[in-house]
Amino acid sequence: MSAVTYQWEGGGVVRLAAAARNTLGSNKARAAFRRGINRTGDKTFTIVRRVVAKQVGLSQSKVTKKGGLQRIRANYQALEYLIISRGGFISLKEFKARQVRRGVSAAPWGKRQVFKSAFGPRIGALGGHVFHRTSADRFPIEKMWGPAVPKEIVKDESRKAFDETAARELPPKIEHEIRRLMQGTAS
Structure with missing residues (x-):
């Protein structure tokens, strides 16, 4: 199983997260984070699958099937989004x-x-x-x-696509979800 991780810390969202917990409570704050993570994760999964398919030389459906490509979305217990590939050599x-x-x-x-x-x-x-x-x-x-999809997903263009998409999309999505739940009560 191959894994690429993106860890995000700090920035202005920490202030919003604290305000969200104080105003909304921890359950609604977790819901905002979960929704933001899942929306970003779905977009990242689509982009990574597209790039890996081009990198390997197969269609996206064959990469998903033969490469064992799947996603595990964030839930209330685990605020993480996993893109997993368990396939072997094709x-x-x-x-x-x-x-x-x-x-x-x-x-x-x-x-x-x-x-x-x-x-x-x-x-x-x-x-x-x-x-x-x-x-x-x-x-x-x-x-x-x-090629093997688990090896290809963690290198070259697919790794770059993952890192860029997660870094670009995650903070604004989480901020949007927090603001949506707070309905303008925080700036």
Whole structure:
């Protein structure tokens, strides 16, 4: 399981949070934080899924399914939003693999490349998977794999998208939710 965290402290929202607790009570203040975290988390999840799909070279639905991508939203007990990926390496067959003269052509990481001496997409008994021989003999053969979503989600563009979205969206959303519950009683 891979994790990227964003921790937010300080700023003007601390003053608003204290005012919200004093005016509204801790339950309504927690509700404001929960709503702000969930709205920001949903937006961040969408952006991260989109960026990871582009980074890996699959559709968003396949990234969600094959990468085990899911979200756990904030609730009254835990004011945290989790984006979790529990998938493993994705088979090369998912990357539009096709048999060519020199081997198999597939597009992991969004870039088409030829895997020399590989075979499999046209052979019905192999289920469309891509294999290569581990020795000069006929057997054993080994399945070939592409990227793993849990590894990709914590690096490069997806990490950057997560950090930027969380930093940009979270403080204003929480402030908005606190002001909405206080209905203008605090500035």
